[in-house]
Amino acid sequence: MAAVMTQPEPRTAGGHTGEPLLSVAAVARRLGVAPATLRTWDRRYGLGPSGHTVGRHRKYGPLDVARLELMQRALLRGASSAEAARFALDSKSALTHGEVPVTPSGGGGRGLKMPGASKLARGLGRAAVAMDSIAVQGMLADALATEGVIATWNEVVRPVLNAVAARWQLAGTGVEVEHLLNECVLAAFVRATPLVTLGRNHRPVLLACMPEERHNLPLYPLAAELAHRGIVVRQLGAALPADALAAAVRRTAPSAVVLWAQLPRYADAGVLTAMPRTRQQVRLFVGGPGWRRGVVTSPAERVGDLAAAVEAIEAAVT
Numbered sequence: 001m002a003a004v005m006t007q008p009e010p011r012t013a014g015g016h017t018g019e020p021l022l023s024v025a026a027v028a029r030r031l032g033v034a035p036a037t038l039r040t041w042d043r044r045y046g047l048g049p050s051g052h053t054v055g056r057h058r059k060y061g062p063l064d065v066a067r068l069e070l071m072q073r074a075l076l077r078g079a080s081s082a083e084a085a086r087f088a089l090d091s092k093s094a095l096t097h098g099e100v101p102v103t104p105s106g107g108g109g110r111g112l113k114m115p116g117a118s119k120l121a122r123g124l125g126r127a128a129v130a131m132d133s134i135a136v137q138g139m140l141a142d143a144l145a146t147e148g149v150i151a152t153w154n155e156v157v158r159p160v161l162n163a164v165a166a167r168w169q170l171a172g173t174g175v176e177v178e179h180l181l182n183e184c185v186l187a188a189f190v191r192a193t194p195l196v197t198l199g200r201n202h203r204p205v206l207l208a209c210m211p212e213e214r215h216n217l218p219l220y221p222l223a224a225e226l227a228h229r230g231i232v233v234r235q236l237g238a239a240l241p242a243d244a245l246a247a248a249v250r251r252t253a254p255s256a257v258v259l260w261a262q263l264p265r266y267a268d269a270g271v272l273t274a275m276p277r278t279r280q281q282v283r284l285f286v287g288g289p290g291w292r293r294g295v296v297t298s299p300a301e302r303v304g305d306l307a308a309a310v311e312a313i314e315a316a317v318t
């Protein structure tokens with residue numbers, strides 16, 4: 001007969017055993033809120049530690065923390081404190097499915113200065129500052145589905161990237177937020193890039209960063225929008241060495257090449273003139289603030305923003 005081990009009773013309603021109990025300070029650090037905020041949520045909404053006592057202090061169990069994370073995520077999505085608390089308390093299913101309510105946003109991006117930014121951008125800014133990558137991903141996916149690639153990049157993502165950069169310049173903090181945001185943005189645009197098998201262009205469009213240039217984010221909305229328009233793209237990403245670019249051009253015979261330089265020091269016109277000659281014409285586009293006027297030599301064409309780049313490339317290759 002099979003022996004059946006009975007699980008020890010969890011010490012809280014629905015609590016998991018084996019995971020450490022956390023102090024108010026530890027939970028505050030984890031959520032990025034002040035301990036006083038947690039005490040207020042406890043007092044006002046009953047979202048406190050549900051019964052653990054270690055010494056004189058009440059400690060938060062895993063389910064208590066999960067409920068607080070739901071509360072915080074709902075707040076980041078724009079719910080009022082009362083709505084978010086009700087959601088967290090009612091959310092037995094949300095604890096397993098990660099659902100969050102979407103309600104209109106109230107205030108501005110906490111910790112980021114984003115004057116004139118859209119509600120979506122402010123929500124994204126708050127989620128990024130809280131390092132809540134699940135909320136960031138959710139918001140980016142929603143924005144991409146409802147607003148499309150170009151508007152999501154220009155009106156949602158760029159304001160947050162610029163605000164994060166401004167905060168770093170002013171206060172010297174937030175590099176971790178910038179990295180988390182980059183990764184989420186990159187992933188979101190990759191997910192929003194359909195696979196084009198039968199393209200409108202017969203030869204691909206190559207997208208790459210100049211040698212040593214690591215700022216490759218803007219190439220991802222570009223790839224996504226071109227793919228939505230049925231254009232086949234080969235994404236070569238960050239810091240492509242000049243000889244690898246030459247090899248890629250020889251091997252794929254592209255209809256167009258787009259080279260990104262964020263920083264002027266990587267906008268080396270020599271790389272453009274050293275591009276190998278191919279039998280068929282290759283249209284050469286350069287993008288990014290690194291390509292100052294005067295640096296770009298003909299026949300390369302400078303594209304100034306995402307929409308203009310998409311239009312110019314589409315017209316050149318179809």
Ligand code: B12
Nearest residue numbers: 161162165213214215216217218222287303304305306309
């Ligand atoms: C994300 C980021 C990073 C990420 C890049 C990740 C990635 N995968 O791309 C990481 C962390 C790697 C990084 C590294 C560095 N970074 Co950085 N980074 C940024 C940040 C925040 C966003 C870059 C970006 O994507 N910009 C695109 C959009 C958001 O910029 P925008 O100004 O709104 O857009 C303009 C144009 O690009 C154009 N446009 C916008 N979108 C599109 C799309 C297309 C297709 C086209 C054609 C045009 C176009 O329109 C706008 C008007 O001109 C910028 C700040 C900023 N505001 O750009 C700093 C910034 C560019 N970085 C900076 C620096 C100094 C660095 C480092 C040198 C830091 C270091 N000490 O290591 C390194 C350099 C690494 C390298 N070798 O390249 C400085 C550059 C200052 C300067 N001008 O010299 C900036 C401006 C931050 C700052 N305020 O100081 N960075």
